[in-house]
Amino acid sequence: MTFPDYHVPEMINAIATLGMMTLVAGAVLAWLGRRLAPDDDSLVERINQVLPQTQCAQCGYPGCRPYAEAIANGEADINQCPPGGEAGVRELADLLGTEPKPLDESRGEHKPPMVAVIDEDRCIGCTLCIQACPVDAIVGAARMMHTVIEAECTGCELCIEPCPVDCIDLIERQQPANWPRPQPIPIRVREATHA
Amino acid sequence: MPETLPGDRIFSFPGGLKLKHHKQMACREPVRRPPLPERLYVPLGQHQGESGELLVAEGDRVLKGQPLTASGDDFIVPAHAPTSGTVGAVVQHPAAFPPGGTRRCLVLDPDGEDQWCDPDPLEEWQKRSGVEIIDHLHGAGLAGMGGAMFPTAAKLRGDWPDLHTVILNGAECEPYIACDEMLMRERPEAIIRGGLILARAVGAQRVVIAIEDRMGAVRDKLEAACQQIDTDGIVRIVQVLTIYPEGGERQLIQTLTGKEVPHNGLPQDLGVVCHNVATAASLRDAVIDGRPLIERIVTVTGPGIKEPCNLLALIGTPFAHLVEAAGGYQGKVTRMVLGGPMSGTALASDEIPVTRGANCLLALTSEQVASTGPVMPCINCGQCVSACPAGLLPQMLYRHLEAEQYDRAAELNLADCIECGCCAQVCPSHIPLVDFYRHGRQELIRRELDERRAALARRRFEAREARMEREKAERAARRKAREEKLKKPDKAQDEIQAAIERAKQKRQPK
Numbered sequence: 037m038t039f040p041d042y043h044v045p046e047m048i049n050a051i052a053t054l055g056m057m058t059l060v061a062g063a064v065l066a067w068l069g070r071r072l073a074p075d076d077d078s079l080v081e082r083i084n085q086v087l088p089q090t091q092c093a094q095c096g097y098p099g100c101r102p103y104a105e106a107i108a109n110g111e112a113d114i115n116q117c118p119p120g121g122e123a124g125v126r127e128l129a130d131l132l133g134t135e136p137k138p139l140d141e142s143r144g145e146h147k148p149p150m151v152a153v154i155d156e157d158r159c160i161g162c163t164l165c166i167q168a169c170p171v172d173a174i175v176g177a178a179r180m181m182h183t184v185i186e187a188e189c190t191g192c193e194l195c196i197e198p199c200p201v202d203c204i205d206l207i208e209r210q211q212p213a214n215w216p217r218p219q220p221i222p223i224r225v226r227e228a229t230h231a
Numbered sequence: 232m233p234e235t236l237p238g239d240r241i242f243s244f245p246g247g248l249k250l251k252h253h254k255q256m257a258c259r260e261p262v263r264r265p266p267l268p269e270r271l272y273v274p275l276g277q278h279q280g281e282s283g284e285l286l287v288a289e290g291d292r293v294l295k296g297q298p299l300t301a302s303g304d305d306f307i308v309p310a311h312a313p314t315s316g317t318v319g320a321v322v323q324h325p326a327a328f329p330p331g332g333t334r335r336c337l338v339l340d341p342d343g344e345d346q347w348c349d350p351d352p353l354e355e356w357q358k359r360s361g362v363e364i365i366d367h368l369h370g371a372g373l374a375g376m377g378g379a380m381f382p383t384a385a386k387l388r389g390d391w392p393d394l395h396t397v398i399l400n401g402a403e404c405e406p407y408i409a410c411d412e413m414l415m416r417e418r419p420e421a422i423i424r425g426g427l428i429l430a431r432a433v434g435a436q437r438v439v440i441a442i443e444d445r446m447g448a449v450r451d452k453l454e455a456a457c458q459q460i461d462t463d464g465i466v467r468i469v470q471v472l473t474i475y476p477e478g479g480e481r482q483l484i485q486t487l488t489g490k491e492v493p494h495n496g497l498p499q500d501l502g503v504v505c506h507n508v509a510t511a512a513s514l515r516d517a518v519i520d521g522r523p524l525i526e527r528i529v530t531v532t533g534p535g536i537k538e539p540c541n542l543l544a545l546i547g548t549p550f551a552h553l554v555e556a557a558g559g560y561q562g563k564v565t566r567m568v569l570g571g572p573m574s575g576t577a578l579a580s581d582e583i584p585v586t587r588g589a590n591c592l593l594a595l596t597s598e599q600v601a602s603t604g605p606v607m608p609c610i611n612c613g614q615c616v617s618a619c620p621a622g623l624l625p626q627m628l629y630r631h632l633e634a635e636q637y638d639r640a641a642e643l644n645l646a647d648c649i650e651c652g653c654c655a656q657v658c659p660s661h662i663p664l665v666d667f668y669r670h671g672r673q674e675l676i677r678r679e680l681d682e683r684r685a686a687l688a689r690r691r692f693e694a695r696e697a698r699m700e701r702e703k704a705e706r707a708a709r710r711k712a713r714e715e716k717l718k719k720p721d722k723a724q725d726e727i728q729a730a731i732e733r734a735k736q737k738r739q740p741k
Contacts, residue, residue: 089692099696101692171691190684215670217670218666
């Protein structure tokens with residue numbers, strides 16, 4: 037029985053070379069993997085971009101960014117934001133690569149954009165709403181009339197609850213005039229022409 | 232400055248349509264003034280913008296030309312009293328935009344005397360700086376009279392060192408509109424002077440008046456007027472081909488310069504600025520005579536009008552009054568259009584008042600409006616692509632907009648659509664393409680607004696969080712300092728002792 041004519045030193049050489057190349061490539065890849073890993077912060081940032089920034093806390097977190105952090109950590113579901121509505125859930129699902137799900141109705145219902153309005157005759161100047169406002173959109177001082185800066189109000193409703201004289205109302209935000217969306221073309225025209 | 236100035240050579244733009252003209256029917260008689268209406272509804276604001284601070288109160292008597300509103304913002308165009316009379320309330324009155332909606336209008340009951348206030352001309356405009364002229368134009372309520380009503384002062388303001396040409400747009404390409412043609416026939420001198428003032432305001436070396444090659448008589452009139460006025464030879468009259476939409480600002484600039492206005496850019500980037508001829512004439516009135524923009528020529532025409540004509544109407548005149556002055560309706564009018572048949576807006580009511588941009592009132596009967604066939608699915612034939620003067624892909628835009636994919640439509644440059652209607656005209660499936668684009672463009676604007684608002688809320692939320700964090704830290708620091716103090720009993724004792732001494736000393740003198 038004869039062995040094939042192996043060139044043992046050359047074989048060792050080849051194995052060593054390939055081994056070294058694999059090691060180097062592996063090290064580079066490992067380093068790159070660590071270096072370019074999806075940044076948790078940037079994920080939070082991207083989720084936060086999708087959220088409507090109402091800061092209403094209906095999701096159970098104190099604001100949009102905390103909710104974005106909770107989603108990124110897998111603690112919260114994507115359907116807890118009523119101001120974002122179904123469209124917001126879809127966008128989040130797109131971003132995270134999951135299936136969209138219906139909005140969690142127990143958190144509240146989706147409403148058109150609203151703004152808070154203070155009935156200035158009834159305001160007693162207690163400053164409770166100022167402390168509640170998450171975006172500092174209410175101006176006023178103790179025992180002075182308060183008012184809402186309309187451009188900065190997000191319609192989060194957080195000021196309604198603390199008001200002792202119930203002088204804050206939510207009204208629908210005036211939207212710029214828009215051209216109505218034309219009716220989509222019905223599919224049945226095709227059948228009608230064939231008939 | 233380029234070697235060849237706009238107007239030396241004629242170029243062309245892609246797409247467009249050759250349309251049958253119907254201008255003659257309204258051009259048989261000279262422009263005339265209709266009788267004063269019983270009540271005027273002066274619009275307070277145009278498009279998205281408002282008219283600024285109201286200067287008059289209900290019951291005030293105003294003179295013709297007196298300012299009704301004032302503003303310091305170029306984009307908020309002041310309104311003036313179109314005639315003398317008594318100011319009424321501010322009411323919500325039907326408007327052309329939003330479709331079927333209303334806008335704030337100031338009621339003015341004319342007293343029939345039509346008494347002018349003191350004119351406010353800009354003396355010696357040849358020696359004035361650009362800024363002075365532009366401020367004067369803003370105060371006189373000038374806005375683009377070609378239809379879009381873009382504030383003239385906002386268009387002129389800014390430092391454009393390379394601006395070399397003022398283009399006056401007399402290429403009125405919509406089939407029925409004839410108000411600019413009539414103006415060029417009757418007041419060529421005013422247009423040329425207006426062009427010279429514009430050239431002074433922006434520091435341009437040339438004024439090009441662009442007219443269509445079908446307007447034969449107009450050219451002679453303009454050239455004769457040029458001879459009479461000392462223009463330094465900077466005014467040039469250029470005839471362009473009658474192709475719709477030649478009168479579109481970007482298309483006309485492309486025809487005259489051979490260059491496309493860049494996407495996201497302005498005509499000023501090519502060294503030109505484009506104004507309607509009617510704006511130029513009103514601008515001359517504002518600077519030389521000191522009369523603000525309170526009237527304009529409106530073409531009242533169409534098969535549904537008894538005596539089609541051009542009327543010099545006061546801003547705020549209800550359209551119904553103009554129709555009456557034109558002999559009334561005839562036949563079964565089924566649609567009223569503001570503007571031309573291609574790019575105009577269907578009106579929900581004839582009570583809508585004349586605005587600065589109301590160039591034409593078109594009454595169509597059922598024959599013209601009758602649909603040419605049922606709306607069918609898109610077959611990707613590509614006819615809209617070859618007709619599009621903006622070089623877009625109308626069928627792709629339509630596909631995305633029908634699926635409410637506004638972002639994709641925006642990627643295909645929906646914002647560059649000029650809403651000329653060529654694509655819908657040639658569509659063999661009769662799809663109302665322009666309606667989709669109008670909706671889509673405004674939806675994009677709305678989304679941008681929402682995004683900006685969200686960004687603001689986010690910044691404010693984060694600022695508040697940071698502030699609360701800082702206050703918490705400050706409180707903690709103060710508490711810590713107190714605790715530290717209490718930890719050293721003798722030092723605390725000393726302080727207490729010192730306080731007692733102070734109190735004693737205070738009491739002793741008494």
